[in-house]
Amino acid sequence: MSTLRPLPQGATLVEEYQELRAQGFSRPQIEAGLALGLIVRARRDVYVRQTASEALVRALRIGGRLACASAAVELGLWAPSDDRLHVHVWDGSTRLRDAEDRRKRLVRRDGVVLHWKDLDAADGTRCATSVSSAVRSIARCLGVVDAIRVADSALQRGLAEHSEMQRALEGFAWNEEPAIEAVTALCGSGYETDAKLLLLAAGLAFEQQVHVPRVGIVDFVVCGCVIVEVDGREHHAATFAEDRRRDAEAILQGYLPVRVSAAWIERQPGRFIDLVRHALALHPRG
């Protein structure tokens, strides 16, 4: 018996045997598809068209769909740094299977987080919960900062409306304010969100994604005079010369540019604010 629910399809097609037959696939065609690896049988009566992510096949094999941090990855949101598989297990689903072997019962749970409650079984798709549910689960499971990182990316990438994020974060607070107050559509990556939250917590006035003539768009302008650029993990040598050009043009226009790596902020968040304050102290307008 299938564990699928009558939900819309997501980015990857997930179907029951009868649904494949109803689309005109014959039994030999389905068998051939399985043999060629074009279709994967995740568990009894749950067929996944390729190419599916490994995480999706494992979640379907267990008997659910992707939730929380794993849904964020599937849905193209900022991915929290959590390697575990987060699965929304359907209500009443008692025949859970091993993530690697559909013939075995689910016993080994290391690396797997099951989400049972507080998730709407009628939202999202067969692949994953909705963006809103993912954000709400992340707030509960991984903490509100991770949820703000993901909500920021959802807005910046046009994958959710502000009102949806407001509902998703209802009841969660950050820095003694409703968490939604910290969410903006200007941070496409978690480390930009981290820098933003540190600046907000420090009470420093700043603007984000500011266009500076001859420099281009900069990540932050703090107190109108210090430019803060956060270089992500994917930043590479190809931009070295361009980064120096931007810094030089910024100085020529009276800004003090500060460039930090995402890894550095993550390791020592307190030093980041110290750095910005020192830069402000050096600037005549700071």
Ligand SMILES: [Zn+2]
């Ligand atoms: Zn989770």
